[in-house]
Amino acid sequence: SQKIEQNSEALNIQEGKTATLTCNYTNYSPAYLQWYRQDPGRGPVFLLLIRENEKEKRKERLKVTFDTTLKQSLFHITASQPADSATYLCALVANTGNQFYFGTGTSLTVIP
Amino acid sequence: DTGVSQNPRHKITKRGQNVTFRCDPISEHNRLYWYRQTLGQGPEFLTYFQNEAQLEKSRLLSDRFSAERPKGSFSTLEIQRTEQGDSAMYLCASSREMNTEAFFGQGTRLTVV
Numbered sequence: 001s002q003k004i005e006q007n008s009e010a011l012n013i014q015e016g017k018t019a020t021l022t023c024n025y026t027n028y029s030p031a032y033l034q035w036y037r038q039d040p041g042r043g044p045v046f047l048l049l050i051r052e053n054e055k056e057k058r059k060e061r062l063k064v065t066f067d068t069t070l071k072q073s074l075f076h077i078t079a080s081q082p083a084d085s086a087t088y089l090c091a092l093v094a095n096t097g098n099q100f101y102f103g104t105g106t107s108l109t110v111i112p
Numbered sequence: 113d114t115g116v117s118q119n120p121r122h123k124i125t126k127r128g129q130n131v132t133f134r135c136d137p138i139s140e141h142n143r144l145y146w147y148r149q150t151l152g153q154g155p156e157f158l159t160y161f162q163n164e165a166q167l168e169k170s171r172l173l174s175d176r177f178s179a180e181r182p183k184g185s186f187s188t189l190e191i192q193r194t195e196q197g198d199s200a201m202y203l204c205a206s207s208r209e210m211n212t213e214a215f216f217g218q219g220t221r222l223t224v225v
Contacts, residue, residue, distance in 0.1 A: 004154075034213060034214075036216075041219075041221075042218055042219070043116075043203050043205070043216030043217050043218050043219050044155065044203075044216045045216070046213035046214065046215065049212075049213055089154050089155070091154075098160050098167060098168045099145075099157045099160060099168060100145070100147075100155075100157065100205075100214060101157065102147075102154030102155045102156070103154050104152070104153055104154045105153075105154050
């Protein structure tokens with residue numbers, strides 16, 4: 001079955017630095033990959049989507065890369081702010097779009 | 113567009129009781145998903161509807177769980193004979209079409225005592 005791994009340890013970084021989160025997967029060939037943000041007690045909120053034929057996607061301070069050979073996606077937050085503190089989830093989606101397979105999430109804390 | 117709405121937000125029930133949750137998706141979205149999430153884990157897929165048809169159901173889902181989406185609008189998730197292991201956050205999400213983002217509700221937190 002598919003396996004999705006995100007940074008197992010919580011990530012603490014200083015305000016203004018770039019946060020880099022990883023998402024590795026095995027036994028799966030997703031059509032596209034999504035990143036979500038989740039705050040405590042709330043549902044995930046969509047951030048970015050990247051397709052299998054795209055290498056990189058950007059949105060404001062966010063950047064996502066997708067390497068289907070390495071089976072890895074990297075999620076970057078530049079000029080990080082304390083308000084970026086949250087759990088970030090990656091989700092893999094098949095061509096049918098019938099299921100989103102989520103990783104366990106990475107907890108990010110940006111220290112002022 | 114008022115977003116995805118889930119009710120109730122919290123539910124405490126005794127073991128063995130039945131519970132039902134409701135999800136109202138964004139009105140023009142034809143795809144609807146149910147997920148379960150426990151502390152420290154990512155959302156785990158339960159089932160998927162396209163309009164009123166339930167097209168996919170997790171093999172991990174016990175027969176005590178059933179979901180419906182009559183008329184392709186709101187959806188309900190029922191858990192019969194609840195067990196303590198059912199305690200979790202139940203999330204509903206909807207999307208317009210394939211290859212687009214899913215919009216999640218705030219979830220229903222179930223506690224089985």
